[in-house]
Amino acid sequence: MAEITAPRGVRDVLPDESWKWAYVLGQFRGLAESFGFSEVHLPIFEHTELFSRGIGDTTDVVEKEMYTFEDQAGRSLTLRPEATASMVRSYLEHHMASGPQPVKLWCAGPMFRYEKPQKGRYRQFWQLDVEVLGSVNPLVDVEIIGLSLELYRRLGMTNLEVVVNSVGCPVCRPAYREALQSYLRPHLGELCGSCRSRFDRNPLRILDCKKETCKAITEGAPDVMDSLCDECSGHFAAVRRGLDLLGARTHIDKRLVRGLDYYTKTAYEVLSGDLGAQNAVCGGGRYDNLAESIGGPHVPGVGFASGIERIVLTMEQQGCSFGRAPSLDAFVVCVDEAIRDEAVKLLYALRREGLGADMDYQGRSVKTQFKTASQAAFACILGGDEAARGVVAVKEMATGNQEELLFDDAASSIRSRLSR
RNA sequence: GUGAGCGUAGCUCAACUGGUCAGAGCACUGGAUUGUGGUUCCAGGGGUUGGGGGUUCAAGUCCCCUCGCUCACCCCA
Structure with missing residues (x-):
């Protein structure tokens, strides 16, 4: 099929x-x-x-x-x-x-x-x-x-x-239409097919024809402005x-x-x-x-x-600007499937702060998750180690700087850093 | 509706006059780096060459039909 x-x-x-x-x-x-x-x-x-x-x-x-x-x-x-x-x-x-x-x-x-x-x-x-x-x-x-x-x-x-x-x-317009028709009538045979059919129905449109022969004929046509x-x-x-x-x-x-x-x-x-x-x-x-x-x-x-x-x-x-392309504020990198629940909690904490946040759902490699995170302002890295200590590693993607924040404060802290 | 050009992996394109021709780059995924991106290197998945018919020992490559795309005419946003 x-x-x-x-x-x-x-x-x-x-x-x-x-x-x-x-x-x-x-x-x-x-x-x-x-x-x-x-x-x-x-x-x-x-x-x-x-x-x-x-x-x-x-x-x-x-x-x-x-x-x-x-x-x-x-x-x-x-x-x-x-x-x-x-x-x-x-x-x-x-x-x-x-x-x-x-x-x-x-x-x-x-x-x-x-x-x-x-x-x-x-x-x-x-x-x-x-x-x-x-x-x-x-x-x-x-x-x-x-x-x-x-x-x-x-x-x-x-x-x-x-x-x-x-x-x-x-x-x-009726008077102009008539003036135009009487001007065009002698040239009727020289006009293109579609203009000939316009002659009775809508002669004004003949002025609009792009064909050289028609343009030449309408060159001397009566001026709308005059009528x-x-x-x-x-x-x-x-x-x-x-x-x-x-x-x-x-x-x-x-x-x-x-x-x-x-x-x-x-x-x-x-x-x-x-x-x-x-x-x-x-x-x-x-x-x-x-x-x-x-x-x-x-x-x-x-x-x-x-x-x-x-x-x-x-x-x-013309290379005009369309403003800012849409981008994420934060991407949650889940290092270990075992703490997926914590990652989901963090994701929604970020979203509740009004931030644009997303995460991977395919179990992709950490390296690949970081690749996606490159498009976000921050990567929030969560592994077994961080989860055990109640923290989250936050990396600013543009600079590469990384620091640990308390899990519960991470979302609001990122929001204030983005000054929103 | 009329005319012209084009149709090979998701994308951009290779494959001399028909004869290992089904490829490359990018993208995607995995790995090198047992948890860190934008640079490298390796590997992998993915195509009945738009579809159908014909010519031929042999067709992505030639012929016909069909579908689709693009640009132009017409007209307009």
């Missing part, structure tokens, strides 16, 4: 990596809380229509990337491909609009998209997610972008590019002013058109120069019509999502 392995596109995050995740998550948590955001835990699956209506059924995500299944009662459910739609659903479902606005929430967890895996792209991936709901103030957009940039600054990430754009709103309505252009100007206030180095990319339909006005991405082809470390923007498209009242919102895998990849590439 073939060995059972993890399904395609998913992976185990093992101890040599998981502590780095914990560090990133911890930094994010602290930062989000300090910006006034509160954590929510959201379900990992939702009714399929939340995503098909919220994200837009002509998007790649909805068309071909969703993990959709039927539950035993025949309901169509989908593993969430992103968190924003769930956030808005939760906001509506729990009537958060009736409290003070805006509502600032964060969450972190796995997302699922059925894509072909490659560097920095998995079928299950973790996102750090932040959303501000219930405010149209452009300073809120700035807060979102500012939070992401501050996170990357704290994590020590460099070589990042921040691109910002405005994708308009229902007032001005923004007064409100959108005013909003965009205010966002840029706010970003200047923060001293954020960003630049406008008129071709930035994000793949999810719900974006209005502000769209932005943070790109890492140290990833592979999947170089977006963060993406987000404003989605003032999402709530309505899933059947709710008008609720403006802005947010971002950032991928942990890509953050960690970038940080590793």
Whole structure:
């Protein structure tokens, strides 16, 4: 029988990596809380229509990337491909609009998209997610972008590019869409296949095409900025002013058109120069019509999502620090199986002091036990000799200094030496 | 979904044009040091060379199929 392995596109995050995740998550948590955001835990699956209506059924995500299944009662459910739609659903479902606005929430967890895996792209991936709901103030957009940039600054990430754009709103986008279509219509035959199919359904995405021929054609396309309505252009100007206030180095990319339909006005991405082809470390923007498209009242919102895998990849590439690697305070070396009971007592005495402590359970040689103890600050050596005299030999591994302590005092004495 | 590259011990990799080719280093365990680590030395366990079929006297090495991994396109975190 073939060995059972993890399904395609998913992976185990093992101890040599998981502590780095914990560090990133911890930094994010602290930062989000300090910006006034509160954590929510959201379900990992939702009714399929939340995503098909919220994200837009002509998007790649909805068309071909969703993990959709039927539950035993025949309901169509989908593993969430992103968190924003769930956030808005939760906001509506729990009537958060009736409290003070805006509502600032964060969450972190796995997302699922059925894509072909490659560097920095998995079928299950973790996102750090932040959303501000219930405010149209452009300073809120700035807060979102500012939070992401501050996170990357704290994590020590460099070589990042921040691109910002405005994708308009229902007032001005139809006109732009039409202007774009009439500009592109004569060139329709020259566009690539996928752009031709986008022409009717989602012409803005053609601006985003990476193919040289398509890029050349869209070079002379009408500028989004020229067609923004007064409100959108005013909003965009205010966002840029706010970003200047923060001293954020960003630049406008008129071709930035994000793949999810719900974006209005502000769209932005943070790109890492140290990833592979999947170089977006963060993406987000404003989605003032999402709530309505899933059947709710008008609720403006802005947010971002950032991928942990890509953050960690970038940080590793750049040699960033992940804080202190986890290590033990003490390792109990049991020299003689006959006094195993004493060793266990010592182990738990150390643990009751709040110290990180462990011991060997395999009856391994003393030499090998010391090898493991090298990773701890102290080795607590217990043999028949020590046990008989009610003492324990404590060796500081970094210096090699060793002394005897009374068995009953050892734990607290080690704790005070570690100044905890 | 499309394309390219790759699949030999837990890990990183050897094995000339098919002919003792199933190996090394690291890791793990034991020993040298009958109770002391990060340096040495010795020894040991662990692989039906991803799987299946074919060509051949003979295949890890050639052909076909299949599975898997990786990178890229698409799109995005």
